Amino acid sequence: MTENAKRILKIIHASSEHLSAEQIFLRLKEDNQGVVLATVYNNLASLYKQGLVRKISAEGYPDRYDNIRQHDHLICKNCGKLSDIQLEDLTEKLREQTGIPILSYDLKIHYICEDCRNTQSS
Amino acid sequence: MTENAKRILKIIHASSEHLSAEQIFLRLKEDNQGVVLATVYNNLASLYKQGLVRKISAEGYPDRYDNIRQHDHLICKNCGKLSDIQLEDLTEKLREQTGIPILSYDLKIHYICEDCRNTQSS
DNA sequence: AATAAAATTAGAATTATTCTAAATCAAAGA
DNA sequence: TCTTTGATTTAGAATAATTCTAATTTTATT
Numbered sequence: 198m199t200e201n202a203k204r205i206l207k208i209i210h211a212s213s214e215h216l217s218a219e220q221i222f223l224r225l226k227e228d229n230q231g232v233v234l235a236t237v238y239n240n241l242a243s244l245y246k247q248g249l250v251r252k253i254s255a256e257g258y259p260d261r262y263d264n265i266r267q268h269d270h271l272i273c274k275n276c277g278k279l280s281d282i283q284l285e286d287l288t289e290k291l292r293e294q295t296g297i298p299i300l301s302y303d304l305k306i307h308y309i310c311e312d313c314r315n316t317q318s319s
Numbered sequence: 320m321t322e323n324a325k326r327i328l329k330i331i332h333a334s335s336e337h338l339s340a341e342q343i344f345l346r347l348k349e350d351n352q353g354v355v356l357a358t359v360y361n362n363l364a365s366l367y368k369q370g371l372v373r374k375i376s377a378e379g380y381p382d383r384y385d386n387i388r389q390h391d392h393l394i395c396k397n398c399g400k401l402s403d404i405q406l407e408d409l410t411e412k413l414r415e416q417t418g419i420p421i422l423s424y425d426l427k428i429h430y431i432c433e434d435c436r437n438t439q440s441s
Numbered sequence: 442a443a444t445a446a447a448a449t450t451a452g453a454a455t456t457a458t459t460c461t462a463a464a465t466c467a468a469a470g471a
Numbered sequence: 472t473c474t475t476t477g478a479t480t481t482a483g484a485a486t487a488a489t490t491c492t493a494a495t496t497t498t499a500t501t
Contacts, residue, residue, distance in 0.1 A: 218458080231480090235459085235481070235483090236480055239480075240479095255376055256374045259456080271419070295406075299430050301429045302427060304426050308419055353450085357491090381487080443501080446499080452493100455489080456489080458486080459484105459485080460486085461485090464482095465478105465481085467477090467478080467479090471473085
């Protein structure tokens with residue numbers, strides 16, 4: 198694992214937000230002026246392939262990266278804000294129910310966040 | 320609802336696959352030579368905002384469109400193939416568990432499909 | 442028919458991401 | 472230590488998906 202890969206992983210683990218490649222790039226730059234966005238994409242792709250990071254894709258937003266601990270997500274339909282929510286792990290239940298050798302799953306719950314509920318904008 | 324919107328909705332309902340904007344565009348063209356891709360995007364955005372279609376985004380693939388009947392998806396980690404699976408509706412359970420006024424949810428199950436399991440390519 | 446509003450077109454622009462080729466770096470053996 | 476080989480990174484072009492803008496067309500309304 199290269200220096201950059203290690204740092205990127207650390208950035209993802211340290212953040213409670215869900216960072217895009219661009220945001221990770223900006224943070225990585227802070228202690229490695231020279232890096233280039235493509236390097237971040239390269240490393241993220243490799244970390245993802247190794248199963249060391251999780252990728253969250255939501256319509257209308259760039260992919261965001263997250264740690265791999267099993268947890269679910271709340272996503273605001275209005276502003277796109279993504280937050281973590283810890284629900285019971287469904288993997289086994291789903292395996293039984295479907296009979297399919299499931300690797301993992303991704304549960305995204307749509308709602309309208311507090312902020313957007315108050316600021317009745319739409 | 321305009322002619323185009325109606326047709327697009329019909330195309331989505333008629334298809335058992337999960338079509339991208341591009342694919343919908345190609346089908347719409349069959350009986351409306353003049354249409355342009357932007358029109359398809361416009362209409363899809365409006366149908367989506369009205370809650371008449373569902374949008375499925377998966378990393379590495381263009382957004383795909385689906386009918387809004389509550390159902391879940393299997394997605395092959397290898398080839399990206401998307402298929403429907405009907406599991407119990409969790410909306411109420413999630414509302415109780417979280418106390419959050421949930422609009423809907425999106426459960427995507429990752430696995431390796433038959434084809435990819437046989438053709439041990441990776 | 443005249444006006445207003447909405448939808449569509451055409452094509453440029455933007456965003457996110459990937460690719461290519463050259464340059465650099467790192468590890469391993471002579 | 473020098474050299475080779477392979478992996479990583481850089482720089483920047485290329486691509487893919489989607490959005491935007493402005494002009495035009497269509498549709499509905501007076």
